[in-house]
Amino acid sequence: MHFALSDYLMDAVHNSIEAHASRIELRLEEFLADDGRLREIILELVDDGCGMDAETRKRALDPFYTDGIKHARRKVGLGLPFLKQLLDETGGSFSLESEPGEGTSIRCVFDGGHIDTPPVGDLAGALAALISFPGEFELEINRRRGNYEYGVCRSELIEALGDLDSPASLALLNQFMESQEEFHGETDP
């Protein structure tokens, strides 16, 4: 199991990248109750990757299933099973829709009040790592916490930074994402 929600999220986005998606939409929204406590977290991921047929869709949730493309002899694939298990254990909901040739979407609703719902964790670091992951894909990020929201696209950041594999660019990318994730004083009680 992963430590934080941002780790699960990285795993899920890697699935989309490996499914050769050219466009990935990621939405992470934290809704707060009137007293400022976390009420609900919604994670949505929509890609236009290769998609899965009904059989594969079912097997994708089996931890001992993998497509065998990345590692020919391995028999494990823990990304989605981890996520499903987490939601089963914390009173959340998980749904997966996928069509071959069209893409895959997942939607997770976490109960923010459940004691075993993990913290969001270092989201700025996770998003920076996903944005700088090698490959040709667009990643559109929509983020909300309470009343505060922002959106950013991978292509905009590549345009601004040039390359995403030099330490100088990566340091600026981290700085940028951390500044976006700075919510203190805006919604925190």
Next chain:
Amino acid sequence: MAKLTLEELRKLRGEKKQEMEMRDSSNKSIQVVVGMGTSGIAAGAKDALKAFTEELNKYGLTNVALRQTGSIGLDHAEPVVEVKMPGMPDTIYGRVDAKVARQIVEQHIIGKQLVNEHVFDRPAADLMSE
């Protein structure tokens, strides 16, 4: 921290670029690859990536390409990082947390000495892409 806009980010990058071009214009001859598969993520590969970014940037090393990949194949030793550079053997490091990442930058990349206690074997043949 003030919220950065894309415009400000562009400006910062422009300043950095000039600085970098003055310092060094040679190609990126050093490669650092961080394994970011499921087991890598679970073991904290993201923290290693961040530490490499900060440390390489701190020393102003411009001839380094810092990249991520899926699982490198030594899942028992995650986070796993591969370092390739001229004058040093291609090396796979295991159990690389933020502290070890900083040590690799100082000792391996700058000092050209292996960080012995974190060197691991090359992974099994079926997991190698080369």
